Amino acid sequence: MKKSxxxxxxxxxxxxxxxxxxxxxxxxxxxxxxxxxxxxxxxACFMATRNLLPSTPPMTIKSIYSRGVFSLxxxxxxxxxxxxxxxxxxxxxxxxx
Numbered sequence: 895m896k897k898s899x900x901x902x903x904x905x906x907x908x909x910x911x912x913x914x915x916x917x918x919x920x921x922x923x924x925x926x927x928x929x930x931x932x933x934x935x936x937x938a939c940f941m942a943t944r945n946l947l948p949s950t951p952p953m954t955i956k957s958i959y960s961r962g963v964f965s966l967x968x969x970x971x972x973x974x975x976x977x978x979x980x981x982x983x984x985x986x987x988x989x990x991x
Contacts, residue, residue, distance in 0.1 A: 899932070899934075901932075904931075904932045908928040908931075908932060911924050911927075911928060912924050912925065912928065919959075922940045922958055922959050923959050925940060926938050926939060926940050926959050926960065926961050927961060930961055930962060935962070936962050936963050936964060937960065937961065937962025937963060937964040937966055938960065938961060938962060939957050939958075939959065939960035939961070939962075939966045940957070940958045940959045940960070941955045941956060941957050941958065941970065942955065942956065942958055943955050943956070954969050954970070954971060954972065955969060955970040955971075955972065955977065956968065956969045957969065
């Protein structure tokens with residue numbers, strides 16, 4: 895049986911954890927950890943590009959930090975049609991199955 899989650903309480907707790915971070919790497923690790931803890935997901939990762947300019951799409955998206963029971967890809971190619979679509983839409987995507 896899945897436990898009942900008080901999302902307001904979790905948001906306040908996660909805000910405190912994120913607010914206490916003083917480095918980029920600490921913030922990234924905390925974001926992933928909180929995503930797993932709050933959502934109950936079995937795995938999560940933070941992926942980013944080296945080139946953050948929208949006018950020049952990067953060739954690769956790399957995993958910076960991951961946590962969980964599943965093996966997640968270390969990188970994704972922007973040549974993949976699904977990834978290209980994400981860049982064209984300029985939106986974030988969360989897939990939770």
